[in-house]
Amino acid sequence: MSVEELEHLGKKWGATKIEHSHYLETYACSLQHLRDKELRVLEIGIDLGGSHRMWAEYFPNATIFGIDPFHLSESAFPGRPGLQPAGLREQLESEGIRTFKGNQLDRGDLQKFIDLHGTDFDVIIDDAAHMPDAIQTSLGYLFPHLKSGGLYFVEDLLTAVSRQNRITKVNKNIEGLLGIPHVVDYHLVEVVEALRENNTWISTVLTPEEKKYLSENVLTCEFFAEYQMCKIIKK
16 A cells, blocks of 8 residues: 555544654555554554544454543543544444553553453554653553564654653643653653663663563664654564
8 A cells, every 4th residue: 555545544534643744654664565464453542533543444354452541522621622522432442443441651551451452463553642751651561462573653752852841741731631640751762772782771661671571572673754753673
């Protein structure tokens, strides 16, 4: 499937990632050979469900999963209509998309998701909080549940840098919604540089076991779109 065809699906379903043409180029190049396979695809961060519906059509034989706090309602954010309308989760489920209400910063939630939906994912995409600690927590906890040779994508890395620089304001905005404040952690670019130089995974939020697993099981890690996006392949 060409970039143009993937963009067509994104427009059809309202996937916001089509605003980044380099993302689509990376996905088209990385995923085209998997299109007709029976896959397990997880995207963290559902928003209005556009990306999940896009993947469901892109991968006709795949099961699509999503994790999201499902807190983005008009009542939670006055003056910002159109965010996760009532019944969104139920609608996605009726379309065959498996959803889970949870916070990517919460290992307990991530484990509950695994307990409910199983392991051995072929593709995992992080398009959720866009904060370094959230990126690392999800990656550290979910990477063992990715198949050998599986692909793990992280989007909007520059947004993560910007938000960490405004971490106090970010935490104030989510107070009472997620229950876990963000803390300062290493940016993924810094992590990969350390991994390449010292074969060591650095993080302030991961356990020693999680860091060891990542340092031993990452095959390759590439950045795209001027370091806005990362693709990690598992050994």
